[in-house]
Amino acid sequence: MKRALRHDADGALLDHDGRCAKCGELVAVGDTRIEPGPGFRPTGAEADPVSAALNAAAARADLGVADHAGRLTTS
Template sequence: MTLPRDYGGQSCALSRSMEIVGERWTLLIVRDAFHGVRRFGEFAAHLSVPRAVLTDRLTTLTRAGVLERRPGTGRREVYALTAKGVALWPAVRALSTWGDRFYPAEGGPRRVYVHVADEAPVDEDGRCTACGGHVPVADLVVAPGPGAAPAGPDADPVTAALARPHRLLTPLLPHPAHREVVER
């Protein structure tokens, strides 16, 4: 039996938010969009989510205005966060921080965030440890942390790309038609 998407009888802002981002896989899709995942196949390969579920979650996020579909190269479309989607960054960061604190990976966090301007780490509250400023998501680099597992030879392309520092909100992988040029 499929659970309903709405929280009948609940009218608070949290319940309305959960109707959009509270289903299984949804926040991981949003996280990956922040990391630069753009294409359906990239989300599917990295998350190992059933394609029908991924289609449903992407449709929900697009209809809610969290993601938008944009023309890609060829006939394929890509997904990108909208301003409404980017506004979810504090929640994604807070949940990641909470997970690192209470369910840590061996060795420390799997990913760390660095301020582009001065290459200093960003603390739990999203402030740069060097300049003290609040760092907007577009000014962050995600890098492997001390608890990151190395990407093995069979890693999907997204996992392999996340093993290198990468600026958030920028495409993580080049379009397949351009890979030969990039890899040379």
């Protein structure tokens, strides 16, 4: 799995149908957070300068990830 899909409201993983493993809700696209999954292999910063910039900003702020709206979050 190269990408993990999570319910933005509670952080739980989504199944293949888009249903939240924690609350059981069928999650709308706008409420879905996409994160690197266990099979993700980075291609290098030069191949994706936007992701590199977001990751660098998150590392400097010690936050971790950007949510679906591009806001840095702690989860």
